[in-house]
Amino acid sequence: MHQTDGTHAAARDDDTRHIRALWAEMARGWAAGDAALFAANFTEDCDFTTVRGDKPPGRSGIEAGHAALFDGPYAGTVLDARVVAVRFLGPDLATVEAESTVSTPGGEPLTTTHALAVVERTPQHPWLIRAFHNMIPAPRPAQREAENEKEPAADGAAARPRLRHLAIVARxxxxxxxxxxxxxxxxxxxxxxxxxCFLSDGHLSLALIRHQLDGDTPVGMNHFGFHITDTAATFEALTAAGTPQPAERFTNRPFAEYRAMDPEGNWFDLSEHGFGGPRPPSGSSGRS
Structure with a gap:
């Protein structure tokens, strides 16, 4: 027997409520600092990608990663998770667009992320998240500059790296x-x-890093960063120049993937995905 249109619509509304409840449960787990509750909304073998491009192994990896966040830099913070759109691909499969904001207990926003997820109906649970790709929205340079950066040089070489980031240690x-x-x-x-604090003029990001009173890092200019188009080619050029191999940045700040050093020991970051920040004003011209 086929469902009537009204019955089908009611079933879809019920499915949508169950799907939205997954994000509400994630927010509840985050607020409680309960990584197991947070991770329970994902399938055992969920394909999860973090904002840094890391891929923890399934539900157990998601739980371990968030336990470290809840015990470390995001202890006591609050997650506001918002489902923007649900699109059903079949009776037991749907895609979800979601936005999340992490805030301090006092309500100050720390970071906002966007995610695209695939959810499915399972025998053990009405719906669970099968795949989840998270990201921090990055600004796109003015259209003219974006086109210039994507175009190869006349000799076919990759686009020139652009200085896009400065970091200052501040009291x-x-x-x-x-x-x-x-x-x-x-x-x-x-x-x-x-x-x-992290600021932007629409083209260059400025990191104001809090000085640790018990640390030996001096206040003032700390490092800078290049937005690159080809990580492998940049690594090759650095090695040819005799500098140390760039190191992956193990940090919860997702704005750069690697840290490198010039011949005199000055630090700089390398990022292929960009350094974050707001979109430049409409109609602004590109700047080098």
Whole structure:
């Protein structure tokens, strides 16, 4: 017997409620600092990709990774998870677009992510997340500059790396952020739980990293960063120049993948996906 249109619509509404409940449960697990509750919304073999491109092994890896976050930099934070759209691909399969914001207990937003997920109906549970790809939205340079960066050089070489990031160690990042936003109209787009602030003028990102009182890192300029188009080619060029092999950045800040050093020991970051920040104003011209 075929379902009537009304029965089919009611079943879809019920499925949508179950799917939205997955994100509500994730938020509940996050607020409780309960990594097991957070991870219970995923299948055992879920294909999960973090904002840094890491791929923890299934539900157990998701639980372990979030346990480290809840015990470390995101302890006490709150997750606001919002399902933007659900599209059914069949009776037991759907895609989900979702947005999430992590905030301090006081309500200050720290970071916002977008995710595309695949959910499926399972014998053990009405719906679970089968695949999940998370990302922090990065700005796209002005259209003209984007086209220039994508075009190869005349001799076929990769596009030139662009200086896109500066980092300063600051005693009071919030005060310094207020200075750069008020005087130079930069936009604050991310805060770390320790109070470090990340700003952008639409083209270059500025990290104001909180100085640790018991650390030996001096205040002031700390490092800079290049947006590159070909990681392998850049590594090859650095090796040919006799500099140390770039190291993967093991950090919860997802704005660069590698840290390298020039011949005099100055640090710089390398990122193929970009350094984050707001989209530049409409109609702005590209800048090198």
């Amino acid at each position: 009071d990042p919030e005060k310094l952020a207020d200075f750069y936003t008020s005087v130079f109209a930069m936009e604050l787009f991310h805060r770390d739980p320790d109070g470090s």
